[in-house]
Amino acid sequence: MLPIGPLMIEHRLIERMITLLRKDAERMDREQRIDAGFLDRAVEFMLNYADCLHHAKEEQFLFKELDKKDLPEDLRRIMSELIEEHRQARAAMLGIADAKARVLAGQQDFFAQVLSHARTLVIMYPRHVEKEDRHFFLPCMQFLTSEEKDAMLEREYGFDREVLHEIYREKVEREEKK
Numbered sequence: 001m002l003p004i005g006p007l008m009i010e011h012r013l014i015e016r017m018i019t020l021l022r023k024d025a026e027r028m029d030r031e032q033r034i035d036a037g038f039l040d041r042a043v044e045f046m047l048n049y050a051d052c053l054h055h056a057k058e059e060q061f062l063f064k065e066l067d068k069k070d071l072p073e074d075l076r077r078i079m080s081e082l083i084e085e086h087r088q089a090r091a092a093m094l095g096i097a098d099a100k101a102r103v104l105a106g107q108q109d110f111f112a113q114v115l116s117h118a119r120t121l122v123i124m125y126p127r128h129v130e131k132e133d134r135h136f137f138l139p140c141m142q143f144l145t146s147e148e149k150d151a152m153l154e155r156e157y158g159f160d161r162e163v164l165h166e167i168y169r170e171k172v173e174r175e176e177k178k
């Protein structure tokens with residue numbers, strides 16, 4: 001399998017969560033109230049699966065390796081856009097979590113921010129995935145040798161084995177510092 005194989009498979013699961021978030025954003029708009037439980041689960045998925053697992057592999061392995069290559073200007077520009085979109089997605093996820101906590105604390109004014117961050121993710125993320133799937137991943141494969149592709153796939157599998165341990169170690173460490 002190519003090293004972009006697992007990344008594309010992960011896209012399909014992230015898209016399913018984004019579909020759920022889109023439906024919840026429509027419901028939020030209609031009913032003018034948050035479903036705190038769903039938002040907790042959606043943010044947890046997006047932060048851990050989309051960001052800590054998926055974006056991290058893209059940036060630390062694929063983008064980092066491609067950065068050393070003689071990529072044409074258009075692919076290099078797309079790569080910077082993708083990194084910036086990861087940052088925007090992360091900010092929207094944290095924005096939902098923060099605004100949701102404020103609504104729960106009685107600051108109803110922050111409802112509009114929950115909805116606006118959710119809409120940001122719902123609009124930008126499918127475009128981000130399409131850009132990677134259709135315009136970046138495959139054209140970039142020609143810049144890696146087969147040995148480099150195999151080694152990258154192995155590093156991705158290694159990362160998958162470690163990431164859950166890392167996430168929960170950090171959670172415990174955060175609690176210890178409180």
Ligand SMILES: [Fe+2]
Pocket residue numbers: 055058082086128132
């Ligand atoms: Fe990405």
Ligand SMILES: [Fe+2]
Pocket residue numbers: 007011054058129132
């Ligand atoms: Fe991706």
